Structures are given as structure tokens and as C-alpha cells.
Amino acid sequence: MKKNLKGISLSELESYFESLGEQKYRAKQVFRWIYKGAGSFDEMSDISAGLKEKLKESAEIQELKTLDRRISKIDGTRKYLFGLSDGNTIESVFMKYRFGNSICISSQAGCRMGCAFCASGQNGLLRDLSAGEMADQILKAQKDTGEKINHVVVMGVGEPFDNYENLSGFIKIINNEYGLSIGMRNITVSTCGVIPKIKSFSDDFPQVNLAVSLHAPNDIIRKGLMPVANKYPYDELISACREYTKKTGRRITFEYTLIAGKNDDNQHAGELAAKLQGLLCHVNLIPVNQVSGLAFAPSARDNADKFRERLQKKGITATVRRELGGDIDAACGQLRLSRPVTIN
Ligand code: SF4
Numbered sequence: 001m002k003k004n005l006k007g008i009s010l011s012e013l014e015s016y017f018e019s020l021g022e023q024k025y026r027a028k029q030v031f032r033w034i035y036k037g038a039g040s041f042d043e044m045s046d047i048s049a050g051l052k053e054k055l056k057e058s059a060e061i062q063e064l065k066t067l068d069r070r071i072s073k074i075d076g077t078r079k080y081l082f083g084l085s086d087g088n089t090i091e092s093v094f095m096k097y098r099f100g101n102s103i104c105i106s107s108q109a110g111c112r113m114g115c116a117f118c119a120s121g122q123n124g125l126l127r128d129l130s131a132g133e134m135a136d137q138i139l140k141a142q143k144d145t146g147e148k149i150n151h152v153v154v155m156g157v158g159e160p161f162d163n164y165e166n167l168s169g170f171i172k173i174i175n176n177e178y179g180l181s182i183g184m185r186n187i188t189v190s191t192c193g194v195i196p197k198i199k200s201f202s203d204d205f206p207q208v209n210l211a212v213s214l215h216a217p218n219d220i221i222r223k224g225l226m227p228v229a230n231k232y233p234y235d236e237l238i239s240a241c242r243e244y245t246k247k248t249g250r251r252i253t254f255e256y257t258l259i260a261g262k263n264d265d266n267q268h269a270g271e272l273a274a275k276l277q278g279l280l281c282h283v284n285l286i287p288v289n290q291v292s293g294l295a296f297a298p299s300a301r302d303n304a305d306k307f308r309e310r311l312q313k314k315g316i317t318a319t320v321r322r323e324l325g326g327d328i329d330a331a332c333g334q335l336r337l338s339r340p341v342t343i344n
Helices: 010-019 024-036 049-058 131-145 160-175 195-204 219-225 234-248 266-276 301-313
Strands: 065-071 078-083 089-097 100-105 108-110 125-128 151-154 187-191 209-213 252-258 281-287 318-320
Touching: 010 024, 065 131, 078 131, 089 131, 100 131, 108 160, 125 160, 131 160, 151 160, 160 187, 160 195, 187 195, 195 209, 195 234, 209 234, 219 234, 234 252, 234 266, 252 301, 266 281, 266 301, 281 301, 301 318
Parallel strands: 100 151, 151 187, 187 209, 209 252, 252 281, 281 318
Antiparallel strands: 065 078, 078 089, 089 100, 108 125
């Protein structure tokens, strides 16, 4: 089997080149080409013909297959359905903001966390993505749009902390100056609340942004929405978040999906504000996406605004997330559940 060079670290690539009897600096050249988006060794113009042939015999650069792409007519958001080499599928969303281009990538095919409101977890976990499969979502979107992506959010299909080792490899590659050179502060990882990994993450990547999906003001509601809350109780999660902010000095974003009649009334807002008092954080309020087969309705816009105001009165900064790609099923997991169309 050929060695896939996409997704291995620069030092591993250097060792591989040494094992082929090649100079280490050649590995750096090839690494740079891979993250410029080269799909074959023939595209690498500063590599000798002899080395190209040698590489072709033992190595390859795997690519995701674009199965579907939808472009929003409203705001230019692009949603991709990518096929993996084993036939599984994942999703990514490219978004344009005033501060630059951003992509939301997947970290697993499927997810075993089983959040009640989420389309991605409906069929459970199929497998983890490799670091290369995570990085390739960025490369494919850059190639398709012709634009550089400068912000990466790991908030698509999957729980990134359930695939921590590959997530770590991915972050190091996209941050590497010979890779994609994306600053640590321009990367955000979102977890549903895997406490031990929040602790590891604060040691390993103190500059990377952390988002925590909270979605409830207390354990009772959270357990009804997120099975992970049975393992990691609410108050322990908030304590881990407090420790994280103390250690890193960085603000946490709490994601809070507003579900009509479930977690979105005045009392819930007050309870949430009390839980988050004194914590360096921002609350991102997201009216839930309607997913076929799931019986949840989004809060009305004025209700979402009232919830935000209540939090702000109690000193907790909050915003209601602007919906992007509303005309293309841009929410996580929705494209995978619809029928794919092959476009290349
Ligand atoms: S919301 Fe995130 S953690 Fe929960 S099931 Fe969906 S992908 Fe998994």
C-alpha cells in the first residue's frame, strides 16, 4: 500500500525522505506543495524527475471527492459534501465574513455523541477522520473558490475531542509555516463538553479558541438534549471551563441552541446567567435548525433577542448568530442526509 503523504507531520515526512535516501530539505519542498493544493508529484516544479518517479512508486497524495456543492444566492456561503476513500461522506461550509474567509470542517464521519437536535449524530459514528482528511477540506474549498481561507472552525460533523490525536496533528499542520500558515488564534475547536480533553487542550493548544456546546441552563435540560451530560455533569463542565480561562487567559464561547419551549424562556436565561457569572465568556445563541424527523422548532426571533437581553443585563455578553446559507441547508449534517449528486 502506498503511503499517503497528506496529513503526516513535517518531521514524519522528513524521516520518510531519509528512509528513501533523500535529503531532509526535499521533504519541506514536498510538504509545501501538498498544502499549496498539489494533487500529484508532477505538479511539483522544483522536484527532480528522478525523485518524482521514486515517490510515485511508494507514496501518494490522497484527495477528497466533491460529491455535491451548493452556493447560497443570499451570501455566497458554500456547502460541500465530500466523499472519503472508503465511501463515507462528510460536510464542510465555506463562509465569507468582513474579517476574511472562514471554513467549518468535520472531524469525524458521523458522531457518537447523539445530541437530540443534531442531524449529524443520527446514524452514530462511522469513523474518525485523519489529519489529512481534515486539512483537505480546506484545500478543496480554497481550490474551488480561488480564495485563501484564514479562519478555521472545527464544528462540523463529529466531536473533535473524540478524535484528539488526529485533531492535534491537523492543527499543527495547518499552523505550520510550510503548511497553511493559519495562526493558532484563527482556529476554533468546538466540543460538546468532553472535560478531560478540555484540560489537555489548554496545555497543548493554549492559543487556539475553544467553543463549548452548552445548549441548556441546567443538568436536567442538558441531559435531555445531550447524552454526554450523563458522563460529564453541568457544574463540573463549568468548573473545567473556569479553569481553562484562568490557565489560558482566553475567552470561551458557549454555543446555545434556542429550542422553542424547551430552553428559551426568561427563567432559563436567568439560570444560565447565574451559572456563567464571572466566567470570561461569550454566549452564541443559535435558533435551532429544523431537521426532518426531529421534533424541535426554533425560538422566534424576538424571543431570541429577549433571551440575549436578559443575559446582557446580568453581565453576560451574548449575540444571536446571523444565519448564513439559509437557502442551501448549510446547517451541520443536513446535506449528508439528502441525496448526493456527483460533480467531479
Ligand atoms: S451536535 Fe456535535 S457532538 Fe452533538 S451529535 Fe452533533 S456533531 Fe456530535
